[in-house]
């Protein structure tokens with residue numbers, strides 16, 4: 001079974017064609033600068049010796065031209081991965097926000113389209129782009145089932161005490177303002193993967209997943225279900241991140257906005273795009289540079305790194321309380337997978353939990369790795385996330401045999 005995974009951003013489209021009989025990638029790539037000058041497609045055939053990356057610079061005024069170009073490339077007689085579109089059995093789409101409408105992935109029909117439209121107010125940048133991707137695929141691949149996989153769905157199992165904010169009641173009942181949480185596809189993938197990796201029964205396991213990428217969030221998972229997570233109504237909440245502030249005193253919005261002469265909406269943009277590690281260091285959000293600056297003794301870099309690791313450790317403490325204990329803690333995503341420095345610093349706060357880090361395993365972690373010592377009371381792991389695979393698995397499960 002071949003599943004095409006599509007992730008549409010406002011001006012980009014990432015894709016991956018997966019053979020789900022073997023869970024291997026046949027081709028992947030992206031379209032950049034859609035609707036702008038210099039738009040181009042990068043197409044990478046995978047698993048065929050000698051097959052080279054194909055780059056096509058061609059106008060893509062909308063996502064429709066981008067999807068068409070992806071489909072043409074996938075069926076190209078020279079470098080395509082399939083002979084015809086008939087060989088693509090289903091398409092899985094990453095969608096940001098479904099509010100409380102869906103607790104799991106779902107096969108797209110007109111009701112699903114309406115629900116994604118209704119949630120544009122919560123995800124004004126992502127939901128419209130996600131929707132365009134779905135609509136274009138429905139048009140260009142009639143009869144091929146489309147599946148929507150939501151970033152919010154995995155967190156719909158959170159109890160009310162975890163998702164309610166201390167606001168006037170109508171904020172939730174009338175306006176739908178609550179914690180929704182994001183990175184659900186990654187948290188779901190990792191919580192299943194770690195149970196398998198450790199040979200543990202997922203129905204008897206307390207896991208804390210640290211998804212530390214440019215966007216970062218932490219999730220408390222009890223018996224395979226999310227019971228709390230650090231992002232909120234939007235992805236701005238929780239940990240300090242690459243360019244996002246994470247949690248701040250809400251009164252800062254007025255105070256900082258006034259000082260800087262910004263409107264509320266401009267202030268929120270500043271909190272999303274010019275804050276976090278980027279804001280603290282004066283222009284660096286990449287953790288490789290952050291580590292370098294830290295080693296060189298640059299004070300702003302030291303402050304930003306210390307704040308980030310302290311923040312992660314505080315959330316781990318909070319979620320250990322929420323779970324009433326923790327069996328395993330997983331580091332994943334760009335920083336979680338690739339920064340032994342951050343992992344060691346975070347774990348240095350966890351002695352009270354009986355965490356004992358295996359420094360050598362931490363330094364050399366690659367693929368799925370246990371980085372705690374055998375006598376550590378909590379197992380610490382590095383597990384690479386694979387959101388595309390999770391989307392393809394959900395898509396297969398919902399559409400196979402239809």
Ligand code: ADP
Pocket residue numbers: 212213214215216242285286287288289333334335338339
């Ligand atoms: P997103 O998907 O949110 O854009 P990623 O999961 O790709 O983010 O993570 C990007 C982050 O991972 C960047 O801050 C980058 O610096 C960090 N990163 C990637 N490789 C390394 C590395 N070798 N050491 C430290 N940080 C790394």
